[in-house]
Amino acid sequence: MQRLRMETAALLAMAVAATGTMASVGAVTAQADETVVAVSWREFQEERWALRDKPAIQAVLEKAGAQYIETDAAGSAEKQIADIEQLINQGADVILILAVDPSAVGPAVNNAINNGVPVIGYDQLIEDPRTFYITFDNVEVGRMQARAIQDVVPEGRYVFIKGNPADPNSDFLHGGQLEVLKVAMDAGKIVNVGEQYTDGWDPSVAQRNMDQILTDNDNNVDAVVASNDGTAGGVVAALASQGLAGEIPVSGQDADNAALNRVALGTQTVTVWKDARQLGAEAARVALQLAENPDLNAVEGSTMFSDGPNGANMVSILLEPTPITRDNLQLVVDAGWIAADELCAGVESGSVDACP
Amino acid sequence: MNDAAPDQARKAPREPDTRSTGGTPGGILGTFRDKGGALFRSTEIDARLFGLVVALGISWIAFDFASGIWGQGGKSIFGGSFLTPRNLWNLSVQTASIAVMATGMVLVIVSRNIDLSVGSLLGFLAMIMGITQKEILPAIIGFENEFTWLIALGVGIAVGAAIGAGHGFIIAYLGVPAFIVTLGGLLFWRGGAFVLAEGRTIAPLDSTFRKIGGGTDGSLGRLSVDLGLGSETLGWVLGIGVVLIFIGVVVHARRRRRGFGFVTRPLWAELLVVAIGVALVLGAIRVLNAYPWPIRVAERFAEARDIPIPEGGLILATGVAYPVLIMIGVAAVMTFLVRRREFGRYVFAIGGNPEAAELSGINVRWTVMKTFTLMGVLVAISAAITSGRLDAAVNSLGILNELFVIAAAVIGGTSLAGGIGTIPGAVLGALFMQTLQSGMVLIGFGTAQQNMVIGAVLVAAVGIDAAYRRRAAT
Structure with a gap:
């Protein structure tokens, strides 16, 4: 909610150029036998993702004996596409994406789904009916x-x-x-x-x-x-x-x-x-289920959401805020x-x- | 805070002798060829500042009309809510933060530089001061210590000066363009504000620090009452003090000119200028004193002091708010720096012709570094005003302020080509910008329309100014 407003398009472009050069993390290679859940973060500069969401996801995965890998797009839509490819290559069984630009991430989503890797739009709608959507209901x-x-x-x-x-x-x-x-x-x-x-x-x-x-x-x-x-x-x-x-x-x-x-x-x-930890835990739970069974409709507690800009029918979980x-x-x-x-x-x- | 009154009284904010400010000596001479122009010229009132004041007056009246028609209506002379003591008091407080920074921006721009980082720096320094008073000092001297505000402000100013000096050093000594350095600063300090508090909001602030931002408690009316005086007293003391100094300055200037054998203004012009100045100062005091304490605030005050509330309510004057005193004080000091100290002369000389300035022995780099250091100090003061007023330090504080500050300086007649600009002009420019913003809220304009109007006015102001300069040059 409180992201910085960039003053002009030029500044935005500069910031993206500057941060885009930073190297990505997540060089862990997965072992074949355990479930690997990957997250492509939008921007770790924003406090809440690292502080609240990530630990909640990790806690659920750890309990289930699954492995966690991640990348940080540092606010760059291009980098995010490369990130997601890298996550697929690392053997991700399911990918959570907090999209920098939900409409620009399409090719990477195609790539994942063609490789049989289910995709979850995390907190940000990726309006593609083949993906799962989880967020708080704004x-x-x-x-x-x-x-x-x-x-x-x-x-x-x-x-x-x-x-x-x-x-x-x-x-x-x-x-x-x-x-x-x-x-x-x-x-x-x-x-x-x-x-x-x-x-x-x-x-x-x-x-x-x-x-x-x-x-x-x-x-x-x-x-x-x-x-x-x-x-x-x-x-x-x-x-x-x-x-x-x-x-x-x-x-x-x-x-x-x-x-x-x-x-x-x-x-x-x-x-x-909006307890971010609840969102993280719930998303990890969905990720584990999709890794077992990639059928989106089989996810426990899912509903249909079609209030996006294009009105696509999305399988989703909208968490109730308090x-x-x-x-x-x-x-x-x-x-x-x-x-x-x-x-x-x-x-x-x-x-x-x-x-x- | 409490000694701000004598401080600002040291020098009148308006002076008749505007000739020597900046690089426009005699800029208006020869412009007016008709007789009315000659009469006007003999008053030596800066024609461009005069034009701005007229524009301000027109927009105030227009907003008052408009707010009577499209707003919820009001009871001022034109039927709106703009020309009410309450709104004008609000306006004075809302202007203070931008105006304080704009006085520094004048020097930065005059020396052919720019500072894009002031908005972000304001957020960063507000956070520094917030953390100092809420998280560092309480462990040492406890909450609500009587020195908390002073230490927090001091830390903010010191950090602001250091950051400004850092900007200035990179610009002047390492030769990186000011545009780039402060563009970097714009991103860096906004991020820094976030990192300092991890995005948290620091609130509420120290109750004395809060007075820097104004409010009923942060105004001369409250101070008068606390001192056992009538609530209007200190306002009038201030007004009369300013008037006396103003008259003193005019008389002194006239004597000096005569002593040097210079041409003096005709006596009638001298008297006219004095009369206008006195009327403006006392009128402003009268208006700010006419804004009574909000009913609930007065009631609570009466309750706490066991004062019976008279029939018709307890009417106490709010008076001049501290941020406005600070603004006047800063403008006076800056005017003095610009016109009476070497530093100011150097800045204008550099802006007029950097090579010539260098050759004539001016230490250009050191002077430029000083202007940025000064800018850092002024941003710290504005940060104290803004966060004190909000009663919170938030990392989004000051977003877009760099644009408003630059616009205020430019509308006030500062030339982006360097060498030209005045302090009173920048303050008036800030007042004009704030008039547009708060006036449009009164008539229910949305942000989009507000931005469109402000953008158009900015371009128009500079356009008129350019046309005027061309005419003056022929």
């Missing part, structure tokens, strides 16, 4: 944000602080939000009194936009649907400057430490938690996602269950 995230806010304020003047306009997820999220609120909006119970995208998901941009929307409405705002925790932070700062933090419900997503702390403090209503409010904060503490003292910093003890 539209559902938007729905959860809207539901949590609507529970608190069923009628009133709503503000929408959307994500980066260049990120397709921003519109998935907003679509989910509107889906939930549509009936109430059509009935005139909920009024949209301000709506802005947030360039680069930058919280200070969200803060400025919220400042202006509050000025425009003379503080006559009842609820704010913000699309992630960064923008929610900006919104809460703007509300705080009017002494309104904690009085107007605000949504978010990502379960950032700062946002979880705000939920405990009561200045943010909800954050939607909305976190002050009532179920204990979940993130128990999961080891955040330390209790960080969650409860500045929180009056006993005001929420998770901070005794």
Whole structure:
């Protein structure tokens, strides 16, 4: 969600050129008898893949006695195609792909499938019905944000602080939000009194936009649907400057430490938690099954997904994210996602269950 | 923070004598051939800055009209919500961060360089200061120590200066073009901000540090109340101080000119300039004082202090925000550097003609390195303002700021060819950029439309400027 926004196409090209020259990892050669699960990562620079997803995948594989190999495309679509070829040559029985560019990875996917290696699109849709798709349901995230806010304020003047306009997820999220609120909006119970995208998901941009929307409405705002925790932070700062933090419900997503702390403090209503470790573990499970039996439809718990840009029928697993409010904060503490003292910093003890 | 008031009062932000700024001595002479032009000329007001102020005034009125029609409506004189004390107060605070950096960018551009790294560096330095105050200092001096903000700010400024000096060294002594060095910096420091905190958000910040970013607590109104004065007092003290210094400067300049036997402005022109300056300063103070504390903030304050709330609510003036004081202070110091110190003269000389500057004995490399060091310091100050205001350090802070800063400098009359530029122009340019951005949010324009308008305005501003220069040259 919070990937850096490259300033211009030129910069992007330069960055790709620079990182593309870095050597790839994963020179392990597999032994013939054990199952080999390969992952082609998009970009290890982004913290979460190495820190949360990879260990979860490895843990499941280790338990099953399967071998793990990987490559890092370092953000280059060309390199990823070469990476995947290399993984096939290393004897991968199944490949998880976090695509740099889902539409450019096609030749490599063909190559894998022609070699009898099943492919799983990991967190990023590769719209080819021969591949499996596993991700968190982003539209559902938007729905959860809207539901949590609507529970608190069923009628009133709503503000929408959307994500980066260049990120397709921003519109998935907003679509989910509107889906939930549509009936109430059509009935005139909920009024949209301000709506802005947030360039680069930058919280200070969200803060400025919220400042202006509050000025425009003379503080006559009842609820704010913000699309992630960064923008929610900006919104809460703007509300705080009017002494309104904690009085107007605000949504978010990502379960950032700062946002979880705000939920405990009561200045943010909800954050939607997508536990990357759950995604990793589930994907590893699917990979092991496909290595046994390459029939996608035989994967336990799979459903059909056809909301992609081309409407292709994909066998998929869409994991349900978890909305976190002050009532179920204990979940993130128990999961080891955040330390209790960080969650409860500045929180009056006993005001929420998770901070005794 | 608290001594920022006398600091900024040392020099008036506006001065009538704009002739010697930059390489435009007499640039406007000979432009106006009609009688009105001659009258205008005798006031010696910089015609280009004047044009910018007029454009600013027009856009303020237009936004106010437009926000009355397309926005939620308001109660200002033109029926909108733009020309309300609240919005103008917001605008002043929102401008501060970009304006502070723009004053440094003027020197960088004037010396024929560019700095593309300021936005990323802002994110990096905000992270440095956030980590210092939230993760390093608490282990040593505890949370919310009274010196926390000062140490964090000091560390940020020191690191900013070091990074700026590093950029400057590579550019000036190793001969790598500034465009490349700072383009590298743009990528490097954004990545660095991420690595420092592994993508985490550092929040909330120290409560004193937060005041650097403004808010009700970070304004002169609150300080006045805390000192047991009326909430408007310090604002007026500041305003009157600035006015007195301004008048002092004008009188001093007139005496000096007469002493050297130079032509002085006619008395009426002198008085006109003084009158306009005084009206602008006191008007600004009046407007910022007219923004009352938000109702809930005032209520909570009254509760905490056991003050009974009078009928009609507790009305306290918010007054000038600290980031605005910082901006004024920085602009004053930078103007002084540019116009009264060798360093400033050297920068303009280098921009005008690097070879001639070198031959005349100016240490060009050292001077260029100093401009980048100064830029690093100013970015650190802006980082403190932005993160203090957000009450969080986030690695995405400052994205695209380099473009806004460069645009502010350019709209303010800085020439990308080098040698020409003014500090007050850059501040006005920043104010203009911010006016467009926050004004368009008020009337409900989306990001895409905002970017289109800002892009068009940037090109138009430079186009008009180029046409003006051509005319002035003939």
